[in-house]
Amino acid sequence: MRKVAVVGAGMTKFMRRAHETGKELAWETSRMALDSCDLTLKDVDCVVMGTAPDAFDMIHMKHEYLSDGAGAWRKPYVRGFLGGGTGVFTACQAWYHVASGLFDVCLAVSEEKMSSCLPHPQGAFVTCWDQFTESPLGTSLLWFFAWEMNRYMHAHGITEREIALVSVKNKKNAIEHPCAQLPGEITVDDVMNSEIMAWPVKRLDVSPTSDGAAVLVFAAEDVAKRITDKPVWVEGAGWCLDTMYIGQRDLYYPKYVEYAARMAYDMAGIKEPRHEIDIAEPYDPFSYKELHNAEGLLLCGKGEAAKLTVDGETQRTGRQPWCPSGGALGVGNAIAATGVMKVAELFWQLRGEAGGRQVPGKPRRGVAQAWGDEMQVGTVIVLGV
């Protein structure tokens, strides 16, 4: 396989974007990413699209609808879809398009527009469970998170207050992100006192739904070196799926994330992720998920993530910052675009271009991860300089 680098990135502000269509967002952001590395559409050999359920946009096969905004006219174009895991997989998919030798430059576009989906985008998830044994109960996405969070707390004796620290940290980190939707200084008590959605999940444990796009440019080694003096290399990629039935997997620990991470780490030659990785962007649609996913990423032992958080090791200035971007909790959760935002954060951090969010000490290697589908897919990418 060929060496592949990320050479450009762009993203919109995550917010309710009532005016632009999804494809207009995709165009705005794709232009931004191409401009960032002085390329034009003519330099792009192929396009991959990451976008989550069609129901958000009330249009089936919405990747076709989005294609012209993503720069796909008369080019090889494909959509990858792994639910919430889509964004990081879009980066993985762009990587293998180029690593395979088939293409030199791949545009990885992700777009999500959730505000158009009424009465609430959660409605798009009502019909994604087993239609005979789960959906008839009026099964809500929240229940699955709550079941998992409860099981995770139970297995390790972790408290709601410890988990709330993730929301506090990430929303604070997001203050320095120019694209953030819900940055802010909040306290553990604010989280604890926010309304209960589905116990133990409270309002401030949950990331906001969002509209936004994020785009990366991937290039083969020889091309990348011509384009930029600061290529950020893809060192590893991995993805893995567990059973779709909630009761047939371990809720307290995401084994499938571990398998995805091991695939990526083996490729990157990483033996001890907790020591060999400088920054991490685990997927944090809910506060406990950052901890849960970080354990799956082998950044600490099972049940240890809460203590690292309490001890401040995961702060931007800590030993191994988690979600220095502000994460889904702070920047916003425009599903597929949030996964790509996390990879973009590694890109900016490793190039020393993260502005007020810059992690001190010149980080050299980072891991980004997303999670989703039926709450049982892990997608992982490792970048390094």
Place this chain on the structure above:
Amino acid sequence: MPVDKITQVSQTKPWHGQIPVYGQYTYGIAGERFFREIKANGRIMGAKCSSCNLTYVPPRIYCERCFSELTEWLQIPDRGAVHTFTVSHVDLDGNRLDEPLIVAFVEFDGVHGGIVHRLGEVEPDQVYIGMPVEMRLKSKAKRTGSILDISYFKPIRV
């Protein structure tokens, strides 16, 4: 980029859309037998994979781990335990519920998997992980061959 950032749909001219489909799907070979057993005999069945030593609930005609065809069916006890639970305070549209809803994943001895269902005859603050529960079925006349033929699971009083 010359794009105005408008956040209120009322400031734009919206298109009102929906995806208007409905259908009738098959329960499948395993599903039909599973629900006919609940309706006719009031019992939960599982399908066993001897090579992986797993009993699947809900049952399937194949093992997802080794791809064997599963032909051995067995009855699952109607008593299980709460593996995890939540107390939901919002409906699917995010509106507050008048009465919180307790929903749990119920596991059974010797079974890989289990049943997602409501808990009844119990207050939210009484529920705990590991709580023994039993199935409460609708009367046979009211059963239609659905997961809702089970009214809920309720604590086993000792």
